[in-house]
Amino acid sequence: MNILILGGGGREHSLAWAVLQNPKCDKLIVAPGNAGIAKIAECADLDILDGVEVGGFCDANAIDFIIIGPEAPLAAGVADQLRDAGFLVFGPSKEAARLEASKAFTKEICDASGAPTAGYAHFTDAEAAKTYIRAEGAPIVVKADGLAAGKGVIVAMEEAEALTAIDDMFGGEFGEAGAEVVIEEFMEGEEASFFVLCDGTDALPIGTAQDHKRAHDGDEGPNTGGMGAYSPAPVLTETLQEQVMQQIVHPTLAEMTRRGTPYEGVLYVGLMIKDGQARLVEYNCRFGDPECQVLMLRLGAQALDLLMASAEKRLGEARVNWADDHAMTVVLAAKGYPGAYEKGTVIKGLESLAETSREVCFHAGTRRDTGRFLANGGRVLNATARGETLAEARERAYAMIDAIDWPEGFCRTDIGWRILP
Ligand code: AMP
Ligand code: GLY
Numbered sequence: 001m002n003i004l005i006l007g008g009g010g011r012e013h014s015l016a017w018a019v020l021q022n023p024k025c026d027k028l029i030v031a032p033g034n035a036g037i038a039k040i041a042e043c044a045d046l047d048i049l050d051g052v053e054v055g056g057f058c059d060a061n062a063i064d065f066i067i068i069g070p071e072a073p074l075a076a077g078v079a080d081q082l083r084d085a086g087f088l089v090f091g092p093s094k095e096a097a098r099l100e101a102s103k104a105f106t107k108e109i110c111d112a113s114g115a116p117t118a119g120y121a122h123f124t125d126a127e128a129a130k131t132y133i134r135a136e137g138a139p140i141v142v143k144a145d146g147l148a149a150g151k152g153v154i155v156a157m158e159e160a161e162a163l164t165a166i167d168d169m170f171g172g173e174f175g176e177a178g179a180e181v182v183i184e185e186f187m188e189g190e191e192a193s194f195f196v197l198c199d200g201t202d203a204l205p206i207g208t209a210q211d212h213k214r215a216h217d218g219d220e221g222p223n224t225g226g227m228g229a230y231s232p233a234p235v236l237t238e239t240l241q242e243q244v245m246q247q248i249v250h251p252t253l254a255e256m257t258r259r260g261t262p263y264e265g266v267l268y269v270g271l272m273i274k275d276g277q278a279r280l281v282e283y284n285c286r287f288g289d290p291e292c293q294v295l296m297l298r299l300g301a302q303a304l305d306l307l308m309a310s311a312e313k314r315l316g317e318a319r320v321n322w323a324d325d326h327a328m329t330v331v332l333a334a335k336g337y338p339g340a341y342e343k344g345t346v347i348k349g350l351e352s353l354a355e356t357s358r359e360v361c362f363h364a365g366t367r368r369d370t371g372r373f374l375a376n377g378g379r380v381l382n383a384t385a386r387g388e389t390l391a392e393a394r395e396r397a398y399a400m401i402d403a404i405d406w407p408e409g410f411c412r413t414d415i416g417w418r419i420l421p
Contacts, residue, residue: 001026002062006048006078007069008032010331010364010382011289014296015067016041017360021301029061035373036363048073051081058087066090067307071286075101075147079265090311092285095261099252100285103143103182110280113251117280119185126170129181133162136183144169145180151223155186189274190418191281192233193291194241196249196269197306200262202315203249205241206306207298208233209291210418215338217414224338225379228415230328230390231294235273244269244278252283265310293362293384294327300357328393328416329384330401331364332409337378345408347373347380352403359385359396361404380409390416
């Protein structure tokens with residue numbers, strides 16, 4: 001089978017790595033890919049937001065299955081265009097991807113399905129939003145309605161911060177994404193992510209993870225796309241997973257189907273857990289990055305079978321073979337990230353890293369120049385390892401970090417702090 005993966009980050013490198021473990025894959029192309037992905041697959045320079053261009057490429061290259069990694073092409077309707085052209089696609093339709101692309105839409109679905117989540121109000125007018133904030137008081141959470149590259153959420157501990165966020169959002173800081181705003185009750189608790197494959201009818205949980213969103217040790221510093229993750233997340237016990245499936249996932253999927261926009265693909269369920277109860281923080285319509293990296297290392301070759309079962313609407317008969325293992329990924333980022341950072345600095349030591357079924361250094365933002373690897377983004381590498389225990393996985397992941405010679409990079413040294421001494 002010929003497979004195309006859309007995307008070029010650490011998430012897509014891990015998807016490519018897992019797909020290649022499976023003998024069903026004859027040929028793999030990743031668009032646009034990166035220097036790490038180029039070591040294991042062909043990379044193609046495509047505009048992945050242009051479904052017509054991607055479809056033409058798939059015709060020309062006899063592609064049998066397309067896996068869409070990031071949210072932007074999903075929100076742009078690329079999955080719909082490719083399905084309409086007759087291709088087998090992993091990823092939700094544009095309408096179903098609104099579960100990520102519009103916070104107000106997610107809240108509407110929670111209301112209709114009874115899924116537990118934070119109380120909220122929805123505004124299209126700054127003065128009304130401010131009046132609401134003054135009445136509710138802080139802490140309070142202000143969210144730009146649309147996609148804002150992870151930057152559209154302000155958890156305001158002070159009322160003034162929330163009011164400023166309203167001015168920024170309606171002032172155009174997030175463009176169209178901020179033209180509407182959702183204001184939410186602040187939820188306390190421990191966050192965890194739950195990943196469920198869906199095919200419009202059935203739903204199959206494929207793993208749990210915990211991310212580390214703040215840039216620096218001790219959960220200090222600005223919010224990022226994620227600085228490290230591990231799987232499984234012990235806080236999401238089997239009982240709690242069952243509760244989340246019954247109270248949140250199944251009701252959401254039923255409501256999406258009732259509206260004529262069934263959800264297919266992976267549903268990333270972001271949860272807040274307190275006193276043994278889980279409430280929904282957000283949905284994403286794709287795998288998390290870097291959560292995908294730990295899930296793929298744990299799932300290995302079966303990941304392709306599972307993604308295909310989702311795309312072919314066969315999840316009812318699909319099963320996950322769980323290993324009793326743990327995985328951790330540590331993100332190496334360019335100094336300055338998530339603010340301004342330098343590109344083009346030289347990374348050494350990558351050739352010396354072992355690549356086995358229990359340790360892989362996935363590339364998130366690299367390019368190659370006359371044989372050298374250069375940093376080409378904010379998050380650059382993901383040292384990812386598996387072990388019988390999380391402590392073992394951590395040891396292997398940080399050993400990879402130690403072997404990489406990149407003075408312009410940094411990482412958190414405390415990934416896993418919640419559960420490891
Ligand atoms: P989101 O993009 O909706 O996931 O929000 C980004 C981050 O903001 C989440 O991962 C949480 O850490 C935090 N957050 C979002 N909504 C809330 C809430 N209602 N209460 C507390 N924290 C929240
Ligand atoms: N790591 C968080 C996300 O992918 O949204």
